[in-house]
Amino acid sequence: MIARDRMSKLASNLVLLAIGVLFVLPLLWVLFASINRTAGLRVEFPTHPTLGNFRAVLNTDTTYRPVLNGIILCGGAALLTMVCAVLAAYPLSRFRTRFNRPFLLTVLFCTGLPITAVMVPVYGLFVQLNLVDTLGGTIMFMATASLPFAIWLTKTFMDGVPLSLEEAAWVDGAGNMRALWAIVLPLMWPGIAVVLIFTFIGMWGNFFVPFMLLLSPERLPASVSIFTFFGQYGEPNYGQLAAYSLIYTTPVLLLYLLLSRKLGGAFALGGAIKG
């Protein structure tokens, strides 16, 4: 029995390792190519590692401005999402009305809608409202697109905060908003952080929305401006592309690490989603 257990454990490990290697190989390419001056398309460790690719892309037009645009766009949209989601989650979590259930079901239904499909009419709407190529308009749309999921998650986290403390505050004459700000939010800040970071990560990688709604090169975030590496003149410089990809990816990697180390975030999210 014990020998069989050993065998099965060994087999599990080997199969897992094989899958893990397949997942790692494409990731290795970006790491090696970024320090290779003559990077090609295959995984190979450069004979003369160099930071030249990073030096070449670290300038205003290629990196600094798109990353800054991305921070403004995604940061602004994630904050807007969070404020609206917290405000909306409070009455949904705290008061029972006939309105709650249909509203929550609608929200859940919206989380399933393919946002990609809405983009054509959204573009039409933006033309009508004169919002095409404005950061403000794009921020509002991105915030709306992630609102349903954010409301849902925030409400789930808020439901975990016991009501008794608030009741004491209500007795002391605190209003709802004061109770929310002073009692509920401090108790659920890990949940807030999880929702905020996840919303931000989702937006940071979003390509289609800014690609459609923003036009001027000086407003494009990093997710779209990466296309400039593929000019009209044949092969792109893969080394620089890899270096740029790494710089563009770093913020979400750091946020994700923060999430999983400090907040148990991904796991909590898996639990919240699985139903």
Added chain:
Amino acid sequence: MTTTVAPTSTAAAGTPSRRPRGAKLVRMLPLSPAIGLMLVFLAGPIIYCVYAAFTNMALTGTGAANVKFVGLDNFRKAFSSGAFTNSIWLTLVFTVISAIIGQNTLGLGLSLLMRRSTKVVRNFVGTAVIGAWVLPEVVAAYLLSAFFNDDGTLNVMLHAVGLPGQDWLYAAPIIAVSLANIWRGTAFSMLVYSAALSEIPKEIEESAEMDGAGGWRRLIFVTLPMITRAIMTNLMLITLQTLSVFGLIYAMTRGGPGTKSQTLPLYMYEQAFSFSQIGYGTAIALVMLAIGAVFSLIYLRGLNSEAA
């Protein structure tokens, strides 16, 4: 998600419900920013979509000068067009291969294997899979374009074991983007299933083992039935996500070569913007929304019947 309504009721039990109607409305006021945004930027476009799909709206030509109602023409045109049926077919292939078979099975397999593996291996594989998931869509697309390219790593590996290589993005673009989507999306299923499996009490599996149930039988008769809900939820969610994948395919192949990897979102984009046929493009968008809505409703029903 099962407990959607339950906490609300306990919360409500503590609140005085004898307040006048006006006060009740004031309490719901914090919902207004969210509702406002969703009405303008979500409900608005959807309603507009329903309207525009029945017109000949366009950015250039006659449809630009005077928009008029054309009834079901756009849909007739779509369903009789080879490019549209091609994109429906490709979307189906993409969804079945990459979501239903690939991400779902691989995610379940990984989470099952991880329970009986050593910590080092578990952490290594978990990090690699989640790393692929955290990468921005476009970056993932470039990494995998390089991987599948004629000079890419996949062919190097195939040559090493004596198999012939080819340019996968030309020879089998829809397979290449499907594999790319598996690479990128498996982490989600893995996390969902890991969370679900961690909730199965150890005793149940142990007693099944005592009764002499072997590995596979234990999996099929004990473990899987206990996570049916997670499986259904996960399938629904990844199907919906996969239906609307745009950036990954666009950055890898632009729908090409020709239209060999042009799924529904890419076809819609091409019609609406490259060819300026907004009316026709929104008709396709409406078809996509309808497909999404059907899946979403099935998903809701599933959750609801379980909760009741």
